[in-house]
Amino acid sequence: MGIAHEVEWKQLTLGHLSRNKFWGEDPDTQYHSVVASSTLVRDGDINILVDPTLPVDEMENRLQRYCGLGRNDIDIIFATHFHTDHRLEAEKYPNAKLYMSAESIQDVAELRKEGGAFAQIFLNGAVFDFEAAPRQLSPGVEVHPLPGHTLGLSGLVFTSGGKKVLLAGDTIMNAEFYHAREGYFIDANQEKTAVSMEWAAKNVDIIVPGHGDWFFTSDQATGGEKTLQWRKLNLCASGEETAVLVQAGNENILINSTLRGHLLRDAIYDAKGLEPSAITRVICLKSDPQHTLDVPIMKNAQLYLPKRTLEAEKQSTENGPRHLAFNAWEKTPEMPIDLIEIGSSSVCVFNSGGKKIAVSSDHCDEQALINMGVHVSIMGADTRILQ
Ligand SMILES: [Zn+2]
Known part of the structure; x- marks a missing residue:
């Protein structure tokens, strides 16, 4: 390969959580409605919408305002994992192929077998229409496994403006969880979350987390010192x-x-x-x-x-x-x-x-x-x- 392929990206939502323990909020209470981070990735002519989290009309409104694109322009929808808030109304983008990692497809199959409360909550919408993504999603965009939040969760990695960018999904909830190296309370496997976070810390420059604005991995932790x-x-x-x-x-x-x-x-x-x-x-x-x-x-x-x-x-x-x-x-x-x-x-x-x-x-x-x-x-x- 040699030359790094240039890819553009734009966050369409800032994302936030329904509860945030770093603000003293209790995990058992839903304080407000949740919004994931949705990102448009453009690799040459290929438009990839990652983790659509708003109804299609509202998502299209943002695509138009921020990127000059409509729902018909989306070639690929990539869901970092199968949870509903990361693939809302995915079936309503007429030209999009729906992809999740092969491991996420596996997660869905297993949850379907198990049944129970989680299956009731998450196995809805177009979840069964998603196909296993190729490791190379487009010439410049790679699917990278980041297990933790779910076992099959996978992020996307690409180079943009000389920086290595990771769209991390919920294994990295936001900058606060990253700096504390902590997973979310519902994570499938906290040890795997920690390993995935360490990989990100060592291998990428910028993280777009599952529910927050992007940040630099090299930001020094902001403890008691005079850093804003x-x-x-x-x-x-x-x-x-x-x-x-x-x-x-x-x-x-x-x-x-x-x-x-x-x-x-x-x-x-x-x-x-x-x-x-x-x-x-x-x-x-x-x-x-x-x-x-x-x-x-x-x-x-x-x-x-x-x-x-x-x-x-x-x-x-x-x-x-x-x-x-x-x-x-x-x-x-x-x-x-x-x-x-x-x-x-x-x-x-x-x-x-x-x-x-x-x-x-x-x-x-x-x-x-x-x-x-x-x-x-x-x-x-x-x-x-x-x-
Ligand atoms: Zn999730």
């Missing part, structure tokens, strides 16, 4: 902007208040199990209404604007006394987030787990970010891995 944790709160289409939650000690800082109402509430809860009242600071990169949505919901938060923007607000008579609610952001040892200007764009820059993250308003010069050593750029709707 961050989460994207939304996925968006071109012209929209990503909101980002950053945690620094007891501070919960929202960058870009671009969500409103229940979308904002749900996003904050899904990302970290928090209520809007737990947000301590909001950094609005711009002062217009789109960038200061629903700020009053976060009733305990101090509000900030870039210094330059705040000065301009004070000069302008149109905005009246609105600027009085805002302060100019300044970096402190407790809140180590820089807010700088690059051209006309305001950019928040912070370190997390050994990586430098930038969140920009408008379009800002990507080369300038690379020169500053930025690893991940969040600009408008786009999240790009720069190095």
Whole structure:
């Protein structure tokens, strides 16, 4: 083979769990509805939809908004395992071949033989229409066994932008479970989960977990030290902007208040199990209404604007006394987030787990970010891995 094959990927849902023990939630209670991570993988002309988790209409809506594709464009649906939330309405993509690993097909056959409560819950929809996937799903995409959550669970591995990416399914639930090297409470075999996680840690750069946003395997664990944790709160289409939650000690800082109402509430809860009242600071990169949505919901938060923007607000008579609610952001040892200007764009820059993250308003010069050593750029709707 020699030359690594280039593959593109885009997460279509951020994914979250129905309960998360790392937020102090009890395994026996379902706190909210579950959403898995769905990803579109494009290898040349081949469109692979991995783990469709929403009804087909909603999935198609996202395919259109984020990738310009419809349900007819999907060539392959790959389910990392047979659980229903990873193959919802798979039969409704007219041109798609339905694949699971041969081991997952085996799981289904055995569960069918056993019967019982699990069979009742999981053997539904198009589960019997799935066929055993070839090990090489497409020229650049490989099926890799990751037993643990189920015995047959298999992820997909490919190279994109010089990074090795693993779509891991539920053997790796999210970044918190990965860093703790722990499986989920219903895993078929916890020892196998641990072995699969170790394989991922040693062999790939980026993991898209079963129920969460992607992360770097090399992120240093974020214990008591002064390293910030961050989460994207939304996925968006071109012209929209990503909101980002950053945690620094007891501070919960929202960058870009671009969500409103229940979308904002749900996003904050899904990302970290928090209520809007737990947000301590909001950094609005711009002062217009789109960038200061629903700020009053976060009733305990101090509000900030870039210094330059705040000065301009004070000069302008149109905005009246609105600027009085805002302060100019300044970096402190407790809140180590820089807010700088690059051209006309305001950019928040912070370190997390050994990586430098930038969140920009408008379009800002990507080369300038690379020169500053930025690893991940969040600009408008786009999240790009720069190095
Ligand atoms: Zn599952």
